[in-house]
Amino acid sequence: AMLTILPGCANKGIFELPPPNSPDSIHDNFIRDKAPSDEAFAALQNHAGRFIEDGNFAKAKAIFSEYSPLFPKHQANIDRIIELFDEYPAVLPENIGQFVNSPGSEIFPVFSADGDTLYFTGRNRADNNIGDTEDIFAAVHIDNAFETAKPLTGTLSSTQFNDAINSISPDGKFTLLFTNREDPMGNNAFIMRGSNTITEFPHPVNSRYFDSDAIMTPDGTTIIFVSDRPGGIGDYHANGMPFRDGFLGNTDIYIAHKTDGEWKKPVNLGEVINTPYAERTPYLIDGRILVFSSQGHSSIGGMDIFVSFRKGDGWTNWTQPRNIGLSINSPRDDWGFVISPDRKFAYFSSDRKGGSGNRDGGSGNRDGGFGSFDIYRIPIEAIEEKLQPPPEPEPIVEEKPALEPEPAREPLVTHHETPDAPTESIPEPIIQFQLTDTFTVRFEVNGVSIRREFYSKLDSVAVIMRQNPPLKLRIDGFTDNLGPADYNLRLSRRRAQAVADFIADRGISRGRLLIEGHGIRTPIADNTTDRGRALNRRVECRLFE
Known part of the structure; x- marks a missing residue:
């Protein structure tokens, strides 16, 4: 796999933040000394995060409120974060259990088209193929319960490379994959049609940079994916290199269309969706609702899951992303959101406190992806309101829409x-x-x-x-x-x-x-x-x- 640092893009390393359980005075001195830097804002999230994990939302809200004036460029997002604490979650996610999760790491849940199998990517599990590679696992899904997950064999199995299923088409005819198998391009997206042949996605969708997390519309003419290629929102930081509070880099969400049998140049979804930090794991509902994870926007810490709604018939005009809320999001990393084919549950991965592995050692993405993620689920009813689009504009009435001001000049x-x-x-x-x-x-x-x-x-x-x-x-x-x-x-x-x-x-x-x-x-x-x-x-x- 190829990781590239562009000339002039110095590696700033990972923030060295006070441990979450440090005395309040340590957090206070650090935040006030470093504000309004991104490092100080990450420390603010870190400070409030331990209270969020304990369910003390009032204390977390007070912390964000107290330090809010120190971060003028984050003001709108802090206000949105504070609003979240007024929505105490009635239902919390459940860990789907030991037949799937392990002390290792389980990420990227994906269901087969018929809903009978849950695929995911495992790392540092006792049953991984070899070493610390990422392998694809499958767990049979019956009556909302799971049988013991097993590593795949055959075409989707490799012993020395990282493999992940990104998505499966609703009709089951094609599978989008990420793999760093031997090829001149590096970390890229691949497509498997049927059950045998794996083909690399063509240029310009694939690049010599990190390209992953791909989903495709059912008609096969539009692909949405994540890339750390240059030209995104914010400074360039390669995936896999230390940046901010982990190794995710600055990845953005892109879209590309297929016309006349050829894939056109991908387009960045823009600064409404993308931030100078990491955006990952896009998921499309009914062709109009985009769910994705981000370290930016109104994240309470780490990667949070957000939802945005497509406006009009184009693909680059979206509503301001909305944090899906404390029913799902934690101060750690929450990503890989999918909905089961029967639409009863939403599934995602998280390294939150209390999982199968050691959750006291920090974020899994902070230590290079070797941490411990589990797969969780929550009834769709618990987040259904968050997946509803904002109200449509009412018809315009041809009248003067103002209070009666005194005339000042010709209209x-x-x-x-x-x-x-x-x-x-x-x-x-x-x-x-x-x-x-x-x-x-x-x-x-x-x-x-x-x-x-x-x-x-x-x-x-x-x-x-x-x-x-x-x-x-x-x-x-x-x-x-x-x-x-x-x-x-x-x-x-x-x-x-x-x-x-x-x-x-x-x-x-x-x-x-x-x-x-x-x-x-x-x-x-x-x-x-x-x-x-x-x-x-x-x-x-x-x-x-």
């Missing part, structure tokens, strides 16, 4: 098309507006959810911005005076972020959205009355050039 009239305007058979209505207009959204007590009555108003703002590319939007969040000032400041930012997410989901670049939270400052009504407080719980949006 601007939009009439030209822009590159990011949606393709529709019915053109968007022309909306008249003035730059002095204020678009106000109001919220429930302690609420951050946008009420349906404001959808039309915000949809109109998005239309105006699509039709006027030079315009930007200032989004200011406010609260009433109930509760501590620091809580209200965070709450106001979360409200502003919710409006920004709504606008961005309608095709507006986040670079055009300026958000700020003001807390209890600048009330517009009397905070001693219910009516006054209701008016102060708001977000104000103003367009500017």
